[in-house]
Amino acid sequence: MAEVCLALVVVGITAYAVLGGADYGAGFWDLTAGGAQRGGRIRGMVQRSMSPVWEANHVWLIFVLVVVWTAFPVAFGSVFSTLAIPLFLAALGIIFRGTAFALRGHAATIREARVLGATFALSSVLVPFSFGAALGGVASGRVPVGNAAGDMVDSWLNPTSLLIGVLAVLTGAYLAAVFLADDSVRAEQPDLARAFRARALGAGAVTGLVAVGGLAVLRSDARALFDGLTSGGGLVLVLISAAAGAVTLALVWTGRFGPARFSAAAAVAAVTVGWVLAQRPYVLPPRLTLDAAAADDTVLTTLVAGLGIGALVLLPSLWYLYRLVLQGRLDQDYEPLDQRFRPLSASDERDAGDAGRAGGAA
Amino acid sequence: MPDAGFLTLAVEQVDGALGRTGGPDALVARRMQALSLAVHIPIVCFGIAFPAMILFVEGLYLRTGDVTYKALAKRWSKVALTLFAVGVVTGTILSFEFGLLWPNFMATFADVFGVGFALEGISFFVEAIFIAIYVYGWDRLGRRAHFLVGVPIVLSGFTGSFWVLGVNAWMNSPTGFTVVDGRVTDPRPLEALLTPNLGHELAHMYLAGYMVTGFIVAGVYAGGWLKGRRDRYHRTALVVTLAFAALASAAQGIVGDWAGRRVADSQPVKLAAFEGLARTQAGAPFTIGGIYDADRGEVRYGIHIPKMLSLLAHHDPNARVTGLDAVPPRDRPPVNVVRVAFQTMVGIGVALGLVGLVFVLTWLRHRRLPRSRWFYRAVVAAGPLSLVALIAGWVATEVGRQPWIVYEVMRTSQAVTRADGLEVGFAVLVAVYAGLAAAVAWLLRRLARRPPETEVAGAPATEASRA
Ligand code: HDD
Ligand code: HEM
Ligand code: HEM
Numbered sequence: 030m031a032e033v034c035l036a037l038v039v040v041g042i043t044a045y046a047v048l049g050g051a052d053y054g055a056g057f058w059d060l061t062a063g064g065a066q067r068g069g070r071i072r073g074m075v076q077r078s079m080s081p082v083w084e085a086n087h088v089w090l091i092f093v094l095v096v097v098w099t100a101f102p103v104a105f106g107s108v109f110s111t112l113a114i115p116l117f118l119a120a121l122g123i124i125f126r127g128t129a130f131a132l133r134g135h136a137a138t139i140r141e142a143r144v145l146g147a148t149f150a151l152s153s154v155l156v157p158f159s160f161g162a163a164l165g166g167v168a169s170g171r172v173p174v175g176n177a178a179g180d181m182v183d184s185w186l187n188p189t190s191l192l193i194g195v196l197a198v199l200t201g202a203y204l205a206a207v208f209l210a211d212d213s214v215r216a217e218q219p220d221l222a223r224a225f226r227a228r229a230l231g232a233g234a235v236t237g238l239v240a241v242g243g244l245a246v247l248r249s250d251a252r253a254l255f256d257g258l259t260s261g262g263g264l265v266l267v268l269i270s271a272a273a274g275a276v277t278l279a280l281v282w283t284g285r286f287g288p289a290r291f292s293a294a295a296a297v298a299a300v301t302v303g304w305v306l307a308q309r310p311y312v313l314p315p316r317l318t319l320d321a322a323a324a325d326d327t328v329l330t331t332l333v334a335g336l337g338i339g340a341l342v343l344l345p346s347l348w349y350l351y352r353l354v355l356q357g358r359l360d361q362d363y364e365p366l367d368q369r370f371r372p373l374s375a376s377d378e379r380d381a382g383d384a385g386r387a388g389g390a391a
Numbered sequence: 392m393p394d395a396g397f398l399t400l401a402v403e404q405v406d407g408a409l410g411r412t413g414g415p416d417a418l419v420a421r422r423m424q425a426l427s428l429a430v431h432i433p434i435v436c437f438g439i440a441f442p443a444m445i446l447f448v449e450g451l452y453l454r455t456g457d458v459t460y461k462a463l464a465k466r467w468s469k470v471a472l473t474l475f476a477v478g479v480v481t482g483t484i485l486s487f488e489f490g491l492l493w494p495n496f497m498a499t500f501a502d503v504f505g506v507g508f509a510l511e512g513i514s515f516f517v518e519a520i521f522i523a524i525y526v527y528g529w530d531r532l533g534r535r536a537h538f539l540v541g542v543p544i545v546l547s548g549f550t551g552s553f554w555v556l557g558v559n560a561w562m563n564s565p566t567g568f569t570v571v572d573g574r575v576t577d578p579r580p581l582e583a584l585l586t587p588n589l590g591h592e593l594a595h596m597y598l599a600g601y602m603v604t605g606f607i608v609a610g611v612y613a614g615g616w617l618k619g620r621r622d623r624y625h626r627t628a629l630v631v632t633l634a635f636a637a638l639a640s641a642a643q644g645i646v647g648d649w650a651g652r653r654v655a656d657s658q659p660v661k662l663a664a665f666e667g668l669a670r671t672q673a674g675a676p677f678t679i680g681g682i683y684d685a686d687r688g689e690v691r692y693g694i695h696i697p698k699m700l701s702l703l704a705h706h707d708p709n710a711r712v713t714g715l716d717a718v719p720p721r722d723r724p725p726v727n728v729v730r731v732a733f734q735t736m737v738g739i740g741v742a743l744g745l746v747g748l749v750f751v752l753t754w755l756r757h758r759r760l761p762r763s764r765w766f767y768r769a770v771v772a773a774g775p776l777s778l779v780a781l782i783a784g785w786v787a788t789e790v791g792r793q794p795w796i797v798y799e800v801m802r803t804s805q806a807v808t809r810a811d812g813l814e815v816g817f818a819v820l821v822a823v824y825a826g827l828a829a830a831v832a833w834l835l836r837r838l839a840r841r842p843p844e845t846e847v848a849g850a851p852a853t854e855a856s857r858a
């Protein structure tokens with residue numbers, strides 16, 4: 030049963046890394062899109078793609094949290110007390126990201142949209158970095174069992190954490206570019222599709238390079254993790270991930286963005302599973318094993334049964350949502366973010382009236 | 392201190408799974424938890440109650456084909472979606488705070504009550520999915536399909552709060568585990584989910600959700616009414632929201648009485664704090680207002696009603712009611728905070744019940760809204776008041792449970808994190824929430840000022856412009 034629960038956690042982390050990660054990555058492209066006019070088209074696409082799905086995507090995080098605290102309560106308490114700083118930062122980032130994004134849909138002037146957009150975009154970088162850094166702390170064996178028993182700073186400001194934090198940001202950006210390219214094709218915006226294609230290729234290449242270079246960091250900073258990733262099951266999955274990454278690049282190169290969605294997701298999934306295999310049998314290396322961390326069997330069985338019943342409702346619902354989204358039935362009319370605000374008049378107040386179409390993205 | 396003569400505790404107390412850690416007090420952590428809840432709970436009232444109101448109005452549209460209803464439902468659904476987003480982020484903060492603030496509590500008990508949260512997670516998932524489909528699916532799905540998509544939102548809003556309240560009820564009446572030598576063993580998650588206190592908490596909070604949503608939204612339109620906006624659109628909005636709020640207010644008094652009796656049975660010391668009752672006695676009086684004086688062991692300057700408390704708590708004027716003296720001072724909650732909060736809630740509850748009554752009577756007799764401007768002023772005030780009652784009720788419940796985090800099993804001070812810097816985190820959080828509140832207020836004002844969507848019967852999507 031402990032293994033089943035661990036598998037659920039892995040599924041949750043993967044789903045969040047892929048779906049949530051892409052939403053954060055979209056924020057990254059929003060951030061780097063350039064000035065209001067030049068970036069308006071990119072931002073419009075980001076807004077349009079994310080609006081119907083980001084809340085559902087976010088729930089994967091909640092899912093991971095509740096499964097971890099129910100199935101592995103001691104590990105949860107230890108991680109959250111020692112890694113309080115990055116996790117608090119992530120939580121703040123989540124507030125800013127979600128609120129700013131939701132409000133931007135109602136912005137009536139370009140100035141408002143800019144402030145909200147900047148908040149949205151900056152926090153979109155902060156959150157994956159913080160989560161990555163926290164994960165690096167666990168993976169490199171810096172979180173002991175106990176109430177804030179580990180080092181509050183070194184546990185997340187260390188080479189492994191920095192590496193994984195940066196990789197998390199890059200991976201999200203890569204995924205987002207692939208997804209947005211596909212969405213642009215569906216929205217019949219070929220020039221945007223080209224722009225995102227270029228970004229996907231660039232981000233994919235950089236992510237790959239950092240990942241390979243990062244192995245050297247792991248070798249010196251987190252030897253056990255390095256050994257796990259370069260032998261046995263860990264190695265197999267790392268290779269699968271690399272292969273999936275390469276396939277994705279090829280698909281993007283040739284403009285087949287639909288299948289690229291799935292191979293990109295597979296690359297992330299493989300590396301997540303690889304990480305879990307690499308630190309087997311530990312949940313919190315170097316001491317707390319899976320069996321020692323797992324809650325009583327009654328709890329695990331009830332949890333799995335409950336989630337199983339829930340899945341009977343949830344999976345069809347998810348299928349329905351993504352089907353509607355991928356069929357374009359929920360698509361909003363595409364409009365560049367800055368377009369909504371033309372013509373700009375001197376007074377924002379009057380603007381709000383002129384730009385009555387603002388409700389469209391709400 | 393020798394405990395002889397005091398009430399024996401129901402269950403043996405535990406040592407935390409992360410050791411006997413924690414500080415002497417958990418004040419900052421408590422403030423942070425309370426702050427975050429005080430932000431989250433008002434927002435989620437809209438998640439509980441708004442979908443049902445929206446669906447009701449959409450149902451009217453389907454039956455009559457009158458586009459006013461559609462415009463209203465559409466507008467409300469956009470508000471609901473935005474508030475849902477804020478509910479999501481503030482709820483996420485709460486989930487993080489469980490670990491950030493109370494790691495030892497989680498490490499010790501999360502397995503016992505965690506399944507509830509897992510199911511809660513599923514509920515929110517479903518809610519998030521369908522609310523998105525609903526709002527983005529206006530005019531894109533068939534009319535009937537669109538209505539049906541709303542149904543799971545209502546259901547999952549209910550089940551979501553069901554599971555959270557299950558956990559809170561469990562903290563107040565913990566069951567489903569055994570304590571052996573200070574360690575928690577034999578967790579029985581199903582038993583922990585369905586504790587005796589769940590029934591009244593669920594009903595009471597659910598009704599509170601309808602009151603808060605109903606009165607706040609009605610207040611917005613009542614404000615418009617006072618300024619002369621009295622077209623069909625505004626009238627419909629007022630009637631629907633007031634009807635929900637009035638019915639909920641009437642039921643709330645009954646459920647509140649039930650809650651009081653459950654507290655009298657399961658947490659007698661908390662009830663004693665609600666009432667400022669120092670000594671255990673038969674035929675206990677009920678006191679309105681006043682301040683509890685711990686040195687004298689009595690409420691001063693209040694209005695005493697003989698035997699009333701016994702009557703309310705046990706439905707028997709001569710029943711024995713447990714006083715604060717049943718437990719040693721260190722096991723008593725801060726009486727005045729709890730008592731003022733409790734009396735505030737009940738007072739507001741009665742007042743709002745009256746507002747609801749005026750509405751219902753006028754409607755039944757004349758099929759119209761009341762004419763007096765005072766009625767509309769009262770409705771404008773009712774929104775904020777219902778919020779105050781909501782928070783006050785939670786303060787009474789949660790502060791009334793202190794010093795326990797798990798009633799009579801684990802102390803709050805033992806559960807708290809040992810990480811430093813909570814003060815910094817608290818200050819940051821205050822600033823962030825202030826910003827959040829400003830942003831939401833800004834948004835709601837903007838939405839309220841925008842004119843209603845123009846809906847043309849049978850026509851596809853037309854977004855309003857203020858031309
Ligand atoms: C709109 C809000 C509202 C209103 C008008 C009332 N309440 Fe309430 N009350 C709450 C909102 C609330 C709550 C949602 O905040 C609480 C906190 C915990 C809970 O389950 O509901 C609560 C708790 C609560 C408790 C403690 C339950 C516990 O500790 O388990 C009691 C005894 C009452 N209430 C009694 C009343 C009475 C007699 C009312 C008279 C009309 C009343 N409430 C009106
Ligand atoms: C891990 C779980 C929880 C812990 C550790 C916890 C602990 C606390 C503490 C210590 C306080 C502050 C009391 C004070 O100010 O003295 C508090 C307040 C409160 N809690 Fe809980 N609680 C938890 C779960 C819940 C749940 C599940 C709910 C609701 C369903 C809830 C609702 C509240 C409310 C509404 C307040 C008071 C808000 C205010 O003062 O404005 N709590 N909680
Ligand atoms: C300590 C207590 C609580 C925690 C940890 C918590 C956690 C959460 C989380 C994580 C979400 C977001 C779900 C998502 O991602 O979609 C959420 C939303 C929600 N919560 Fe809470 N919550 C708490 C208290 C409450 C209480 C007291 C209620 C009311 C009874 C409540 C009702 C809801 C509802 C209805 C939503 C849906 C969002 C919305 O409608 O705005 N929660 N909560």
